[in-house]
Amino acid sequence: MKGLLLTLQITVVSVLIGTVVGLLFAFFKLSNSKILNWIANVYIAVIRGTPLIVQIFFFYFGLSELGISSYWCATLGLALHNSAYIAEIFRGSIQSINKGQLEAGRSLGMSTPLAMRRIVLPQAFRRALPPLGNQFIIGLKDSSLAAFISSSELFNVATTQGSRTFEEMTYLLIVAIYYLVLVLLFTLLVNRLEGKIAGGDE
Amino acid sequence: MEQRKVMIKVNNLNKSFGDLHVLKDVDIEVHEQDVVVLIGASGSGKSTLLRCLNYLEYKESGSITIDGKVIEPDQTDLNKVRQEVGMVFQHFNLFPHKTVLENVIEAPVMVKKIPKDKAVEEGRALLKKVGLADKEDVYPSKLSGGQKQRVAIARSLAMKPKIMLFDEPTSALDPELVGEVLSTMKDLAREGMTMLVVTHEMGFAREAADTVVYMHDGKIVEKGTPSDIFSQPKNQRTKDFLGTIL
Ligand SMILES: Nc1ncnc2c1ncn2[C@@H]1O[C@H](COP(=O)(O)OP(=O)(O)O)[C@@H](O)[C@H]1O
Ligand SMILES: [Mg+2]
Numbered sequence: 001m002k003g004l005l006l007t008l009q010i011t012v013v014s015v016l017i018g019t020v021v022g023l024l025f026a027f028f029k030l031s032n033s034k035i036l037n038w039i040a041n042v043y044i045a046v047i048r049g050t051p052l053i054v055q056i057f058f059f060y061f062g063l064s065e066l067g068i069s070s071y072w073c074a075t076l077g078l079a080l081h082n083s084a085y086i087a088e089i090f091r092g093s094i095q096s097i098n099k100g101q102l103e104a105g106r107s108l109g110m111s112t113p114l115a116m117r118r119i120v121l122p123q124a125f126r127r128a129l130p131p132l133g134n135q136f137i138i139g140l141k142d143s144s145l146a147a148f149i150s151s152s153e154l155f156n157v158a159t160t161q162g163s164r165t166f167e168e169m170t171y172l173l174i175v176a177i178y179y180l181v182l183v184l185l186f187t188l189l190v191n192r193l194e195g196k197i198a199g200g201d202e
Numbered sequence: 203m204e205q206r207k208v209m210i211k212v213n214n215l216n217k218s219f220g221d222l223h224v225l226k227d228v229d230i231e232v233h234e235q236d237v238v239v240l241i242g243a244s245g246s247g248k249s250t251l252l253r254c255l256n257y258l259e260y261k262e263s264g265s266i267t268i269d270g271k272v273i274e275p276d277q278t279d280l281n282k283v284r285q286e287v288g289m290v291f292q293h294f295n296l297f298p299h300k301t302v303l304e305n306v307i308e309a310p311v312m313v314k315k316i317p318k319d320k321a322v323e324e325g326r327a328l329l330k331k332v333g334l335a336d337k338e339d340v341y342p343s344k345l346s347g348g349q350k351q352r353v354a355i356a357r358s359l360a361m362k363p364k365i366m367l368f369d370e371p372t373s374a375l376d377p378e379l380v381g382e383v384l385s386t387m388k389d390l391a392r393e394g395m396t397m398l399v400v401t402h403e404m405g406f407a408r409e410a411a412d413t414v415v416y417m418h419d420g421k422i423v424e425k426g427t428p429s430d431i432f433s434q435p436k437n438q439r440t441k442d443f444l445g446t447i448l
Contacts, residue, residue, distance in 0.1 A: 098295070105297075105309075109281050109314075111281050
């Protein structure tokens, strides 16, 4: 049960951090500055192009030296991993908002940042919700990799319990069911959330 | 000669998109309280002209004077200019995530920092004026095109602009919904709003316009009173164009 909570915690925190960082890189990609575009492209390419487990170990070896707990190493590794995917989600959803929306805001005297914040982003967030939910589920399952740097999350608890009792298969099965239930519950939650805010769509 | 204030004065305006020279030495003048209707074939540069006037597009050369102030992007607060020049779009561009009333009060509250209850009060009055008092809590997706456009007009008016620009406000509407929008615009004209309107509704031009301007291929070809332009156009191009739409 403690493993379950930790899994959820790692996932939620890493997706939250990933969302903030992802939004930042989405803006970099959409900005007119060639340098910012380049930074975002390299960042996203590196993260999407390398295995998550390598990234987690990279953080583990890099940060644990500085006295950062393996929990935070795992969470940060997952967060940055998520951020690259979330950046692409936000970029797509912002670009999908009709240009007329920004113009209507501007024509009323709103500055571009204000019109972005009040008009474009709220709509873009709504549109980003289904793929974000999807990313959350991927993040949830990816968090199992934190086991390799021995956070006592779900998967790790299962495998250590398993090797102690030599009933690995049983424990893995239980863990699989845990994940499945989490994912299903979360899917349900996202669907309800989507249904709730569908009212304001065009 | 009449001495009314010139609200919009454009001299030698030029604008290109890459190699495409869209506006060519355009001169136009709109007096206070006047309604000027701009007609011309699709692609002749009407929208671009309107968009240059509130700097959604930046001019290349020439001068734009709004209410006596010369507008230069690097010296003028364009957000301020846009507050004074309302714009109504062909496709409404209402904010779909906000209710009708929220659409109307958004800019007064966020830009002008008007207290919310005052903005709500003014917003309701505007909705009443465009005949949509009962729709304030509805989302735009639930409205007909004509209702959407009337909300868009109310939303613009909420900023108390000195000038209203309309870019084919009825072109996206089903024919039976055109009338309600035009009648809202006529009310506005009667109240003395200064308006520059791109439209193909010649009935509206006849009834409400002080001046009709015909544009062809980025140039102003002819201007005059509606009766002059419609009954005795001087330019052959104008005659041909009117022949295609009347
Ligand atoms: N943002 C733009 N980029 C490139 N070309 C444009 C852009 N906006 C308009 N144009 C071109 O400028 C010309 C005039 O367009 P527009 O002002 O929309 O004409 P109208 O409103 O009279 O139909 C057209 O040929 C159009 O394709
Ligand atoms: Mg046009």
